[in-house]
Amino acid sequence: MLLPFFRSSLLIALLAIGQSAWAVDLDQEQAKGKDINGTCAACHGEFGQGGKKGEYPRIAGQQVKHIENQLKNFRARTRVNIPMFPYTQERELSDADIKEVAAYLAGIELPTKMPEFKGHEDALTRLQMVDKVMIIPRAEGDVDKGGALYQKQCASCHGKTGKGRGMFPMLVGQYTSYLQRQVDLFLKGDRPHDEDGVVGVLNQLNPQAVQDILAYLTAIQEKE
Structure with a gap:
Protein backbone atom coordinates (compact mmCIF):
# COMPACT_ATOMS: atom_id res chain seq x y z
CA MET A 1 0.00 0.00 0.00
CA LEU A 2 1.31 3.45 -0.94
CA LEU A 3 1.94 5.85 1.88
CA PRO A 4 -0.19 9.05 1.83
CA PHE A 5 2.84 11.14 0.81
CA PHE A 6 3.59 8.95 -2.20
CA ARG A 7 -0.09 8.75 -3.17
CA SER A 8 -0.25 12.57 -3.18
CA SER A 9 2.99 12.85 -5.12
CA LEU A 10 1.77 10.32 -7.69
CA LEU A 11 -1.55 12.14 -8.08
CA ILE A 12 0.21 15.48 -8.59
CA ALA A 13 2.55 13.93 -11.17
CA LEU A 14 -0.36 12.37 -13.08
CA LEU A 15 -2.24 15.66 -13.09
CA ALA A 16 0.86 17.47 -14.36
CA ILE A 17 1.25 14.94 -17.17
CA GLY A 18 -2.42 15.31 -18.08
CA GLN A 19 -2.21 19.09 -18.14
CA SER A 20 0.95 18.96 -20.25
CA ALA A 21 -0.69 16.62 -22.77
CA TRP A 22 -3.78 18.82 -22.88
CA ALA A 23 -1.61 21.88 -23.56
CA VAL A 24 0.18 20.06 -26.41
CA ASP A 25 -3.18 19.03 -27.94
CA LEU A 26 -4.43 22.60 -27.60
CA ASP A 27 -1.31 24.00 -29.28
CA GLN A 28 -1.69 21.50 -32.11
CA GLU A 29 -5.35 22.43 -32.59
CA GLN A 30 -4.49 26.12 -32.64
CA ALA A 31 -1.73 25.46 -35.17
CA LYS A 32 -4.16 23.54 -37.39
CA GLY A 33 -6.75 26.28 -37.09
CA LYS A 34 -4.18 28.93 -37.98
CA ASP A 35 -3.04 26.91 -40.98
CA ILE A 36 -6.60 26.49 -42.25
CA ASN A 37 -7.20 30.20 -41.73
CA GLY A 38 -4.44 30.89 -44.24
CA THR A 39 -7.03 30.33 -46.96
CA CYS A 40 -9.60 32.54 -45.23
CA ALA A 41 -7.02 35.30 -44.75
CA ALA A 42 -6.96 36.07 -48.46
CA CYS A 43 -10.31 37.84 -48.02
CA HIS A 44 -10.87 38.14 -44.26
CA GLY A 45 -7.36 39.26 -43.33
CA GLU A 46 -4.55 37.61 -41.39
CA PHE A 47 -6.25 38.38 -38.08
CA GLY A 48 -9.82 37.78 -39.27
CA GLN A 49 -10.48 41.51 -39.29
CA GLY A 50 -12.28 41.46 -42.65
CA GLY A 51 -11.65 43.99 -45.35
CA LYS A 52 -12.73 46.31 -48.13
CA LYS A 53 -14.86 48.33 -45.70
CA GLY A 54 -17.15 45.44 -44.91
CA GLU A 55 -17.30 43.59 -48.20
CA TYR A 56 -15.59 40.82 -46.23
CA PRO A 57 -16.86 40.67 -42.63
CA ARG A 58 -14.85 40.48 -39.46
CA ILE A 59 -14.72 36.89 -38.23
CA ALA A 60 -12.15 37.30 -35.43
CA GLY A 61 -13.66 36.94 -31.97
CA GLN A 62 -16.88 35.62 -33.41
CA GLN A 63 -18.88 32.97 -31.55
CA VAL A 64 -17.55 29.45 -32.21
CA LYS A 65 -20.97 27.91 -32.83
CA HIS A 66 -21.92 30.69 -35.19
CA ILE A 67 -18.79 30.24 -37.31
CA GLU A 68 -19.30 26.48 -37.40
CA ASN A 69 -22.98 26.79 -38.37
CA GLN A 70 -22.36 29.34 -41.10
CA LEU A 71 -19.49 27.38 -42.68
CA LYS A 72 -21.70 24.31 -42.75
CA ASN A 73 -24.55 26.37 -44.21
CA PHE A 74 -22.24 27.66 -46.95
CA ARG A 75 -21.12 24.11 -47.66
CA ALA A 76 -24.70 22.82 -47.84
CA ARG A 77 -25.83 25.89 -49.81
CA THR A 78 -28.59 26.61 -47.32
CA ARG A 79 -26.87 29.98 -47.18
CA VAL A 80 -25.89 30.84 -50.73
CA ASN A 81 -22.58 32.62 -51.18
CA ILE A 82 -20.77 31.85 -54.42
CA PRO A 83 -17.25 32.92 -53.30
CA MET A 84 -17.50 30.76 -50.17
CA PHE A 85 -18.82 27.63 -51.89
CA PRO A 86 -15.58 26.20 -53.34
CA TYR A 87 -13.77 26.65 -50.02
CA THR A 88 -16.38 24.86 -47.93
CA GLN A 89 -16.99 21.69 -49.90
CA GLU A 90 -16.29 18.40 -48.13
CA ARG A 91 -13.02 17.92 -50.02
CA GLU A 92 -11.87 21.39 -48.97
CA LEU A 93 -13.27 21.84 -45.46
CA SER A 94 -14.25 18.84 -43.34
CA ASP A 95 -16.23 19.01 -40.10
CA ALA A 96 -12.96 18.66 -38.18
CA ASP A 97 -11.41 21.55 -40.14
CA ILE A 98 -14.47 23.71 -39.47
CA LYS A 99 -14.25 23.02 -35.76
CA GLU A 100 -10.53 23.86 -35.62
CA VAL A 101 -10.68 27.07 -37.66
CA ALA A 102 -13.75 28.26 -35.75
CA ALA A 103 -11.97 27.79 -32.42
CA TYR A 104 -8.88 29.59 -33.72
CA LEU A 105 -10.84 32.58 -35.05
CA ALA A 106 -12.96 32.86 -31.92
CA GLY A 107 -9.80 33.22 -29.86
CA ILE A 108 -8.42 36.22 -31.76
CA GLU A 109 -8.84 39.49 -29.90
CA LEU A 110 -8.81 42.74 -31.85
CA PRO A 111 -8.14 45.83 -29.72
CA THR A 112 -10.27 48.94 -30.23
CA LYS A 113 -7.52 51.42 -29.33
CA MET A 114 -4.15 52.11 -30.90
CA PRO A 115 -1.30 50.31 -29.09
CA GLU A 116 1.13 51.97 -26.74
CA PHE A 117 4.63 50.97 -27.80
CA LYS A 118 7.13 50.15 -25.06
CA GLY A 119 10.19 50.93 -27.17
CA HIS A 120 11.58 47.41 -27.53
CA GLU A 121 9.36 46.26 -30.43
CA ASP A 122 10.85 45.84 -33.88
CA ALA A 123 9.20 47.35 -36.96
CA LEU A 124 7.33 44.15 -37.91
CA THR A 125 5.91 43.71 -34.40
CA ARG A 126 4.70 47.29 -34.36
CA LEU A 127 3.08 46.88 -37.76
CA GLN A 128 1.26 43.73 -36.62
CA MET A 129 0.09 45.45 -33.44
CA VAL A 130 -1.39 48.30 -35.48
CA ASP A 131 -2.92 45.95 -38.06
CA LYS A 132 -4.89 44.15 -35.34
CA VAL A 133 -6.65 47.33 -34.21
CA MET A 134 -10.34 47.24 -35.20
CA ILE A 135 -12.16 50.56 -34.94
CA ILE A 136 -15.52 50.84 -36.70
Whole structure:
Protein backbone atom coordinates (compact mmCIF):
# COMPACT_ATOMS: atom_id res chain seq x y z
CA MET A 1 0.00 0.00 0.00
CA LEU A 2 1.31 3.45 -0.94
CA LEU A 3 1.94 5.85 1.88
CA PRO A 4 -0.19 9.05 1.83
CA PHE A 5 2.84 11.14 0.81
CA PHE A 6 3.59 8.95 -2.20
CA ARG A 7 -0.09 8.75 -3.17
CA SER A 8 -0.25 12.57 -3.18
CA SER A 9 2.99 12.85 -5.12
CA LEU A 10 1.77 10.32 -7.69
CA LEU A 11 -1.55 12.14 -8.08
CA ILE A 12 0.21 15.48 -8.59
CA ALA A 13 2.55 13.93 -11.17
CA LEU A 14 -0.36 12.37 -13.08
CA LEU A 15 -2.24 15.66 -13.09
CA ALA A 16 0.86 17.47 -14.36
CA ILE A 17 1.25 14.94 -17.17
CA GLY A 18 -2.42 15.31 -18.08
CA GLN A 19 -2.21 19.09 -18.14
CA SER A 20 0.95 18.96 -20.25
CA ALA A 21 -0.69 16.62 -22.77
CA TRP A 22 -3.78 18.82 -22.88
CA ALA A 23 -1.61 21.88 -23.56
CA VAL A 24 0.18 20.06 -26.41
CA ASP A 25 -3.18 19.03 -27.94
CA LEU A 26 -4.43 22.60 -27.60
CA ASP A 27 -1.31 24.00 -29.28
CA GLN A 28 -1.69 21.50 -32.11
CA GLU A 29 -5.35 22.43 -32.59
CA GLN A 30 -4.49 26.12 -32.64
CA ALA A 31 -1.73 25.46 -35.17
CA LYS A 32 -4.16 23.54 -37.39
CA GLY A 33 -6.75 26.28 -37.09
CA LYS A 34 -4.18 28.93 -37.98
CA ASP A 35 -3.04 26.91 -40.98
CA ILE A 36 -6.60 26.49 -42.25
CA ASN A 37 -7.20 30.20 -41.73
CA GLY A 38 -4.44 30.89 -44.24
CA THR A 39 -7.03 30.33 -46.96
CA CYS A 40 -9.60 32.54 -45.23
CA ALA A 41 -7.02 35.30 -44.75
CA ALA A 42 -6.96 36.07 -48.46
CA CYS A 43 -10.31 37.84 -48.02
CA HIS A 44 -10.87 38.14 -44.26
CA GLY A 45 -7.36 39.26 -43.33
CA GLU A 46 -4.55 37.61 -41.39
CA PHE A 47 -6.25 38.38 -38.08
CA GLY A 48 -9.82 37.78 -39.27
CA GLN A 49 -10.48 41.51 -39.29
CA GLY A 50 -12.28 41.46 -42.65
CA GLY A 51 -11.65 43.99 -45.35
CA LYS A 52 -12.73 46.31 -48.13
CA LYS A 53 -14.86 48.33 -45.70
CA GLY A 54 -17.15 45.44 -44.91
CA GLU A 55 -17.30 43.59 -48.20
CA TYR A 56 -15.59 40.82 -46.23
CA PRO A 57 -16.86 40.67 -42.63
CA ARG A 58 -14.85 40.48 -39.46
CA ILE A 59 -14.72 36.89 -38.23
CA ALA A 60 -12.15 37.30 -35.43
CA GLY A 61 -13.66 36.94 -31.97
CA GLN A 62 -16.88 35.62 -33.41
CA GLN A 63 -18.88 32.97 -31.55
CA VAL A 64 -17.55 29.45 -32.21
CA LYS A 65 -20.97 27.91 -32.83
CA HIS A 66 -21.92 30.69 -35.19
CA ILE A 67 -18.79 30.24 -37.31
CA GLU A 68 -19.30 26.48 -37.40
CA ASN A 69 -22.98 26.79 -38.37
CA GLN A 70 -22.36 29.34 -41.10
CA LEU A 71 -19.49 27.38 -42.68
CA LYS A 72 -21.70 24.31 -42.75
CA ASN A 73 -24.55 26.37 -44.21
CA PHE A 74 -22.24 27.66 -46.95
CA ARG A 75 -21.12 24.11 -47.66
CA ALA A 76 -24.70 22.82 -47.84
CA ARG A 77 -25.83 25.89 -49.81
CA THR A 78 -28.59 26.61 -47.32
CA ARG A 79 -26.87 29.98 -47.18
CA VAL A 80 -25.89 30.84 -50.73
CA ASN A 81 -22.58 32.62 -51.18
CA ILE A 82 -20.77 31.85 -54.42
CA PRO A 83 -17.25 32.92 -53.30
CA MET A 84 -17.50 30.76 -50.17
CA PHE A 85 -18.82 27.63 -51.89
CA PRO A 86 -15.58 26.20 -53.34
CA TYR A 87 -13.77 26.65 -50.02
CA THR A 88 -16.38 24.86 -47.93
CA GLN A 89 -16.99 21.69 -49.90
CA GLU A 90 -16.29 18.40 -48.13
CA ARG A 91 -13.02 17.92 -50.02
CA GLU A 92 -11.87 21.39 -48.97
CA LEU A 93 -13.27 21.84 -45.46
CA SER A 94 -14.25 18.84 -43.34
CA ASP A 95 -16.23 19.01 -40.10
CA ALA A 96 -12.96 18.66 -38.18
CA ASP A 97 -11.41 21.55 -40.14
CA ILE A 98 -14.47 23.71 -39.47
CA LYS A 99 -14.25 23.02 -35.76
CA GLU A 100 -10.53 23.86 -35.62
CA VAL A 101 -10.68 27.07 -37.66
CA ALA A 102 -13.75 28.26 -35.75
CA ALA A 103 -11.97 27.79 -32.42
CA TYR A 104 -8.88 29.59 -33.72
CA LEU A 105 -10.84 32.58 -35.05
CA ALA A 106 -12.96 32.86 -31.92
CA GLY A 107 -9.80 33.22 -29.86
CA ILE A 108 -8.42 36.22 -31.76
CA GLU A 109 -8.84 39.49 -29.90
CA LEU A 110 -8.81 42.74 -31.85
CA PRO A 111 -8.14 45.83 -29.72
CA THR A 112 -10.27 48.94 -30.23
CA LYS A 113 -7.52 51.42 -29.33
CA MET A 114 -4.15 52.11 -30.90
CA PRO A 115 -1.30 50.31 -29.09
CA GLU A 116 1.13 51.97 -26.74
CA PHE A 117 4.63 50.97 -27.80
CA LYS A 118 7.13 50.15 -25.06
CA GLY A 119 10.19 50.93 -27.17
CA HIS A 120 11.58 47.41 -27.53
CA GLU A 121 9.36 46.26 -30.43
CA ASP A 122 10.85 45.84 -33.88
CA ALA A 123 9.20 47.35 -36.96
CA LEU A 124 7.33 44.15 -37.91
CA THR A 125 5.91 43.71 -34.40
CA ARG A 126 4.70 47.29 -34.36
CA LEU A 127 3.08 46.88 -37.76
CA GLN A 128 1.26 43.73 -36.62
CA MET A 129 0.09 45.45 -33.44
CA VAL A 130 -1.39 48.30 -35.48
CA ASP A 131 -2.92 45.95 -38.06
CA LYS A 132 -4.89 44.15 -35.34
CA VAL A 133 -6.65 47.33 -34.21
CA MET A 134 -10.34 47.24 -35.20
CA ILE A 135 -12.16 50.56 -34.94
CA ILE A 136 -15.52 50.84 -36.70
CA PRO A 137 -16.53 54.39 -37.67
CA ARG A 138 -19.56 55.68 -35.79
CA ALA A 139 -22.79 55.22 -37.69
CA GLU A 140 -25.33 58.01 -37.89
CA GLY A 141 -28.49 57.63 -35.86
CA ASP A 142 -30.03 58.13 -32.44
CA VAL A 143 -27.83 56.14 -30.05
CA ASP A 144 -30.28 56.35 -27.13
CA LYS A 145 -33.22 55.10 -29.20
CA GLY A 146 -31.01 52.49 -30.79
CA GLY A 147 -29.87 51.25 -27.39
CA ALA A 148 -33.42 50.92 -26.12
CA LEU A 149 -34.49 49.08 -29.26
CA TYR A 150 -31.48 46.80 -29.17
CA GLN A 151 -32.01 45.80 -25.54
CA LYS A 152 -35.69 45.13 -26.20
CA GLN A 153 -35.49 43.37 -29.56
CA CYS A 154 -31.97 41.98 -29.99
CA ALA A 155 -30.21 41.46 -26.65
CA SER A 156 -31.99 38.21 -25.78
CA CYS A 157 -30.13 36.49 -28.62
CA HIS A 158 -27.05 38.64 -29.31
CA GLY A 159 -26.27 39.54 -25.69
CA LYS A 160 -26.64 42.81 -23.81
CA THR A 161 -23.27 44.05 -25.05
CA GLY A 162 -23.62 42.70 -28.58
CA LYS A 163 -20.95 40.03 -28.13
CA GLY A 164 -23.26 37.24 -29.26
CA ARG A 165 -24.17 34.02 -27.52
CA GLY A 166 -23.98 30.42 -28.68
CA MET A 167 -25.06 30.22 -32.29
CA PHE A 168 -26.07 33.89 -32.37
CA PRO A 169 -23.28 36.09 -33.76
CA MET A 170 -21.37 38.96 -32.25
CA LEU A 171 -22.62 42.24 -33.73
CA VAL A 172 -20.50 44.83 -31.95
CA GLY A 173 -17.22 45.51 -33.72
CA GLN A 174 -18.62 44.32 -37.04
CA TYR A 175 -18.59 46.48 -40.17
CA THR A 176 -21.75 48.58 -40.29
CA SER A 177 -22.05 48.16 -44.06
CA TYR A 178 -21.91 44.38 -43.64
CA LEU A 179 -24.60 44.37 -40.95
CA GLN A 180 -26.84 46.56 -43.10
CA ARG A 181 -26.33 44.23 -46.05
CA GLN A 182 -27.29 41.21 -43.94
CA VAL A 183 -30.42 42.98 -42.67
CA ASP A 184 -31.44 43.58 -46.29
CA LEU A 185 -30.82 39.92 -47.16
CA PHE A 186 -32.89 38.77 -44.19
CA LEU A 187 -35.77 41.06 -45.14
CA LYS A 188 -35.69 39.86 -48.76
CA GLY A 189 -35.63 36.25 -47.63
CA ASP A 190 -32.30 35.67 -49.41
CA ARG A 191 -30.63 34.65 -46.15
CA PRO A 192 -32.37 32.29 -43.72
CA HIS A 193 -32.83 33.55 -40.18
CA ASP A 194 -32.58 31.45 -37.03
CA GLU A 195 -36.15 32.24 -36.04
CA ASP A 196 -39.09 30.01 -36.88
CA GLY A 197 -41.39 31.24 -39.60
CA VAL A 198 -40.93 33.85 -42.29
CA VAL A 199 -41.45 36.98 -40.21
CA GLY A 200 -38.86 37.74 -37.56
CA VAL A 201 -37.71 40.61 -35.36
CA LEU A 202 -36.17 42.52 -38.27
CA ASN A 203 -39.49 42.59 -40.09
CA GLN A 204 -40.92 44.59 -37.19
CA LEU A 205 -38.34 47.38 -37.50
CA ASN A 206 -38.46 50.29 -39.91
CA PRO A 207 -35.28 51.52 -41.67
CA GLN A 208 -34.70 54.33 -39.14
CA ALA A 209 -34.95 51.90 -36.23
CA VAL A 210 -32.34 49.67 -37.86
CA GLN A 211 -30.10 52.69 -38.42
CA ASP A 212 -30.45 53.72 -34.76
CA ILE A 213 -29.48 50.20 -33.65
CA LEU A 214 -26.41 50.31 -35.90
CA ALA A 215 -25.49 53.68 -34.40
CA TYR A 216 -25.77 52.15 -30.94
CA LEU A 217 -23.60 49.16 -31.81
CA THR A 218 -20.83 51.38 -33.14
CA ALA A 219 -21.03 53.51 -30.00
CA ILE A 220 -20.40 50.59 -27.62
CA GLN A 221 -17.57 48.88 -29.49
CA GLU A 222 -14.80 50.15 -27.22
CA LYS A 223 -14.12 48.15 -24.07
CA GLU A 224 -14.68 49.94 -20.80
